[in-house]
Amino acid sequence: MGELRAFLKYGREDAPERDPRTRVGDYREFVGTLPLVELQHQGARCMECGVPFCQSGCPLGNLIPDWNDLVYRDRFREAIDQLHRTNNFPEFTGRLCPAPCEAACVLEIEEGNAVSIKQVEVSIVNRAWEEGWIEPRPPAVRTGKTVAVIGSGPAGLACAQQLNRAGHDVTVFERDEAGGGLVRFGVPDFKIEKWVVERRLDQLADEGVTFRYGVDVGIDVDAAELRAQHDAVVVATGARVPRDLPVPGRELGGVHFAMEYLYERNRAVAGAPAPERPISAAGKHVIVIGGGDTGADCVGNAHREGAASVTQIELVGEPPPHRPDDLTPWPQWPMKLRTSYALKEGGERDFAISTTELSGQNGHVEQIHWSQNTGVPPFETLPDTEETHPAQLVLLAMGFLGPEQELLDQLGVARDARSNADAPAFATSAEGVFAAGDARRGQSLVVWAINEGRQCALEVDRWLTG
């Protein structure tokens, strides 16, 4: 509802960010929140569309117009209830989601004009935490059914919370030392500080979810046994097999998958003791291959470590600066040029680059060789465009191929053509085994993960209670 004509009166306000020049000096979150009055302006701008495309743009189906309006009216207490109706962890999405809702906002028909939905979202949940409105909501009645959830990423957590609230006894198995999955170990603190994750984990625990950290199902615990001990099992292990770069020199030292680097950085920031041979960007020429969010996070970390230079290269060509209406018309997610937060902090980027070789000395990478390509599949290289760049750390952030297969094998779960767990309605081929999140749909956004967890929980509950 908002305020009539407010969308003409006020413009879009992006979230405030700390100065890129100074924020690279620390690991604290760099995105702030708008002051209340500006948030309310954004709430006011929301037009109570007859067809709120934002809501269809949002994988969770967040009731965006409803809570935009509540924020406009300074009724955060009700807003958090509406927000929690569809989203278990708004503080994750409010920080990490690329906000397809905003791309689909009706005001975005005038590009760049969308309501700052994500800001509103995160402000609601932040306020709710501050006010102490978010409390454990343990179920009134226990069903006595048990569920094992493997993986404590956002999908696993959402699934666990929903199932627990339905009265089932839920145990979450996590191979890492703490919960949260990639939100905890993949995403840098400067995007989401880890106490934010911890706080939510505490809520789940207080509601009655059991967490077993450091237990790698399939290794520490036999998968079949686990299945036998529980009425249902949910696989929410993510899509963690990274895409590799098959070029000469790949085997050289200093060439790492992005996630190895990010895990280490996150652990370091959390104060864990450094591993024996840490991956460090300090003082190095860093090349990040892959133009996505993971790549950006590598860039951001490299800056903070004090890299000599950071260059991010991308296989595909440079997208147009504005929404290409022929390819991705509104309200679709626009394939257009975006500059990541990390590149605002420094570094170079280049598009349509095919890496041809890595070379080095003493088994350690020193250069990267590339050519320009056509920018479109099959990315044929252009003649006479070969270049060589110094590279002491090469991070491969080219996406993920699918879930790790061993556990799925052990559970007897069939796979689809892309090696994901084949579970069109969340139930897999193995009786009582369900799959959710990236393990089912392949790599995707945190918002999809939460949605998967919720949907899967619904199916599990239906299956358990008939």
Place this chain on the structure above:
Amino acid sequence: MPIGLYDPAFEHDACGITLIARLDGIPTHETVRRGLTAVANLEHRGAAGADARTGDGAGILLQMPDRFVRSFVEGLPPAGQYGVGVCFLPQDEARRAELERLLAETVEAEGQTVLAWRDVPVDDRHVGIDAGQVAPRIRHLVIGASPELAADPDAFERKLYVIRRVAELAAGPDLVLPSFSSRTLVYKGMLTAPQLPGYYPDLRDERVETAMALVHSRYSTNTFPSWELAHPYRMICHNGEINTLRGNVNWMRARESQLASDLFGDDLAKVLPVIRPGGSDTGNFDNVLELLALAGRTLPHAIMMMIPEAYQGRDDLPDYLKGFYAYHQCLMEAWDGPAAIAFMDGRVAGATLDRNGLRPGRWLETKDGWVVLASETGVLDIPPENVLRKGRLQPGKLFVVDLDRGRIVEDEEIKREVATRKPYAEWYEQEVVRSSDLPEREPAERPSESLRNRQLAFGYSQEDMKVILAPLARQAEEAVGSMGNDSPLAVLSDRKPLLYSYFKQLFAQVTNPPVDSIREAVVMSVQASVGSERNLLDETPEHARQLVIDNPILLDSELERLRQVDSEVFQSRTLDITWPVAEGPAGLEPAIERLCREAEAALADGINILILSDRAVGPERVHIPSALAVAAVHHHLVREGTRLQAGLILETGEARSVHSVAVLVGYGAAAVNPYLMLETLAELVDRGDLPEGMTREEAQKRAVKGIAKALLKTMSKMGISTIPSYCGAQIFEAIGLAPELVERHFTGTSSRVGGIGIETIAEETLARHARAYPGDPEGLLVVGLFAWRRGGEHHQWNPETIALLQHAVREGGWETYEQYAQTVNDDSARKRTIRGLLQFRFAGDGGIPLEEVEPAKEIVKRFVTGAMSLGSLSREAHETLAIAMNRIGGRSNTGEGGEDPARYVRDANGDSRRSSIKQVASGRFGVNIEYLTNADELQIKMAQGAKPGEGGQLPGHKVDGYIANVRLTTPGVGLISPPPHHDIYSIEDLKQLIYDLRCANPEARISVKLVAEVGVGTVAAGVAKANADHVLISGHDGGTGASPLSSILFAGIPWEIGLAETQQTLVLNDLRSRIWVQTDGQLKTGRDVVIAALLGADEMGFATAPLIATGCIMMRACHLNTCPVGVATQDPELRARFKGQPEHVVNFFFYVAEEARQIMARLGIARFEDLVGRVDLLEADQAMEHWRSRGIDLSNVLYRPEVTNGAPRRRTEAQTSPLPGALDWELIERSKAAIEDGTPVAGSVEVRNVNRAVGGLLSHELTKKYGRTGLPDGTIRFDLHGSAGQSFGAWLAPGIELTLYGDTNDYTGKGLSGGTIAVRPPEAATFAAEENVIIGNTVLYGAISGHAFFRGLAGERFAVRNSGANAVVEGVGDHGCEYMTGGRVVVLGPTGRNFAAGMSGGIAYVLDPDGSFPARCNPELVELEELEESDVEAIRTLVERHLELTASPVAARVLDEWESCLPQFAKVMPRDYKRALAAMDNGGYAAGDDHPISSGGEGFLTTESEGARAAV
């Protein structure tokens, strides 16, 4: 018996009526002759069917022609001691003999004697073929009175009635007894009026003599043969429609068990039921009137009971009369509707008019003692010098000719006589109890179930709170939405809506007008009453023992007063309407049975207030849906005959919207206490959802007020004015309920596609209940009914379909369109539309190659875009649609808002922005002769899908300079579209408007837009017979305009049903061949188009889809002027955002046509026209499990009527033009010089009432040549002599001046476009013109400019919706200057009530010497002011001109006594107009710089009409 979707019960009729009498009371044959002449002159009001010689009916009611009867019966006893029964008998000899035997035996059994049988001679040469085939054998039965009755003529008359009823009941429908009396005799048949004397030679026999006669010419909406339905009936003939009939019939049935009469004694039981089944509304009315009169009331008394005038809140009526009406309302609810009823019992004759004056009636008394009353003036040639006086029937007034007294008895006199016969007023005051006078009571302690749980149990949603309730309390009126309804029918919804949602509100279209409940509030009332009714045939003080409630929505405290009423007269009992959850769905039926038994028992105990309560809902108990509870009890008690012993009150947590209350009242509740809604409102206050400072009580009162107001609007849609008339009237059609359920509990309601039964209702109620207990942590449901929500109610227009369509017409091309079409079509099937449940029967041989199918460029010519006005759409969007449609040879529609003449000229690139279809809607904005002349099609909008039966309003601040220009009004002045066309209150009026429009543009085809509802097929048949070329059947779900939410959702039905009914009815009547049929309503794809064609449409209309192609994203904020894509806004900043291009629309239509071609190929049909009406190519999709499980049965929709003579199923021929013979051809001929080069011409012609729309064709010719500017004033001058027909001077163009010496009828000066009209009495007349009526009702309707001068009195609604004409008149009836927006009106005489209602512009000057005018002026929008200099000037100029053109003595006197007269003028000045004029003086508009009042983030906006200002 219904055939397919057609049901004869939906037939309507309207007519021309005449009453003629000699005041000396001497029977003469001359009376017959004059009566027949008069009705023949009303022939244009009647109609004929496919066989032009078969009339809809004509007849005459006479006094018993004693001399004549004596001629064929020997030994006839003296007059009064014998009776004649007119018998329509079957042609079948055996059956006839049987019936005659039955009649004879009955006569004997009742102690009377059969004196003779006579074959009534008839002449078959004077009857149409169709009518002749079904003509009855007509015989007279002459009955002699027994010796004891011979002395008591009244008793004999009663006995004849008893004999008739007994025989009728024994015989069944094939015995028809048109009259059976010792006093009157009827001749009637399925004839045209001129055929009447030819068919019945008796009527030419000089011995057939009478002193009074009623004569009638009928116009029925269809032509199914019926001789019985011709008028007159035994006591009345009728022009109009009784809207409340279903309720009246039910209540009458309920009353029967209480009837007792000393006069009838034991005979009374023999005549029951009083109402003969299968009769028309007139027949039913006649049945009841006859009973009342025979049981001892005088005819005027009975008429005053049945059609009371609007008496509530009147200061101008004497107390005894108000008391009379109030008393009689306790005996019987009003029979409400637009009705002119002429009645006669052989001694007294007369006529009356409904409370709102919606039918015409003009009378004349001659110096030689004749009285003629007719639908029109001029039906008889009476020399002017013989005219004593002239008048008209007035709203609610009685006109009585009493032969005993030998004179006309004035309304006041006759009513005083009747109303003071007994001390009715005292009885009433002494006995009636007003609920507000009852002592306050504390409610009993209640278990405190949590509010949230109960809300869940009753299915409350977040939307109920936010969209329905909060705005209701905030604005004290119902919220408004836009863009129609694209969600599924209740029966097809996954959401399992409340039972109310299955009932669709009916609304008036064509056959009767809706009422404007706001501007004509003087006729509306929400007062209700409860208590026991008593014997209708008796009158005692105790009859008035009723408990009067001010408003049918009760606060808790008000209910407690009734519950704990403590008196010997009133006793209440509360019945529980819940059942144990533990019993499951099977518990519902027994619970209803138990409830009905308890109700019965309560009545037996003398209880007269029954409160049905679901307060007991809790963890263990679930409620019977309240509509089911009330309807079940109501019908059970009606069947038991005890219904009238008690009033029903609902105490329910379920009701929470206007529609829910309407359903409950419509099925018999006298009042509703929506306690949970009230509690919820309190919650909203506590939560801060309502404006600060509003208390709980205030919020509740405002909501009640808002619902009451909207309830009035819901009633008024059907033309019903009072709660007692609406109560139990069942003005609904059920869609999706099983026939057995409806038959049992909602008896008499139409339900034509089957649906869910009681079991499913129980399951769904339990499912809701299950969410409440133990409780749902998520809280209230998110339903997504008014705005799409993920996982909520399905909407056909959703993010996916909108995005696909927009992409398809821009970049995506055919492939994307295919995706779109597949999504929509699949969705339509899965997600629930009627068409989604159908599938094609493709050709077994694979069909024909695609190349053989008619090309898309031909098919697109059948497509039109919807009627969306400039004003609702931006100029950019409106012109884009027009250009696109002109490019493809389709048609775009102006909508109700005129058109910029700049668009009549082609653009440089060859594009045309001119809309082919020019709409003519009730507001007539921009409808001048130039607009009409520049049309290919003229569309009369009877209703619109989003809000059928309602008007509209464009607030002044939205009327900027451009829009005002186009609409030919004043910038800044608000524009109101009245609910009805004030020139269409019935079908024969529509015929007249069609005629008028043909005159204004003979080349254009004339279309009538209807909205689907039960009975639309018969209306369409009437439209075909009214000479229209084209009829549009609009679905309920389309509609882009702003409209109250309940109307968007609950008025009208899907086009599939309406179209199928129309096709079936037209084919059955053999009328389909002469009319095009178009349909619209959420059409989206080629599949939709083909289905529409197969169901009977030649053409298809689209509104939302092409708008979406241009960029509309279904914001549903059209009413807020904030459309962010520039489609539906006038804001220049937003208009600049419009990105639509004509090619987007062109692409859409070509894709749709291409998809249709592919289907045609598979059907094996090459030409589109061969699809039309091929319903055999459709079948119900048996694979659709979900709908079969819900009991849907589409066989009625798929019914294909068998026709014997190969009647066409599509349009094959043109209508016969009514224009040859028009007087205008002569005027055109004589104006040639002027038309050619502007040479002035003048002339004089004779004119008669059959010459209608005089000046129309001439104006068209002139406009074709000279455009809107026409010729200089007075270039063409004609003097006319005589009585002119209706619509005299319609759309008269500038340069034409018509002076009529005589008088004229309704609609004079309609749409006056710059010409000048003067009407004055003939030179020879001796009566005082200023005291006599000279023009009819609804004069200068929608006049744009020009001048009019009337020396004499006008009828109701003078200068209604006048936009700019200047006029002088010497007195007007009720509702003068209603909805006026411009121009000057000078009234030099008396006015009726409600002057200036809805008047937003222009100025009226009323000469008011006695200072009584202010009391008759409606101050809502206007103020009374002192004259200023410019006013004095304006009045003087107009009055001088009046004198010049009409030689008016009144004008002369005013000018003579100028100085003393001036202070007597009241200046009526609209506030809007004053503001606008002031703004213009300051060089700007009042409009454009401000915006609609903001809801300030407080929910859906409602129009800033009265409610926003009103305090509680």
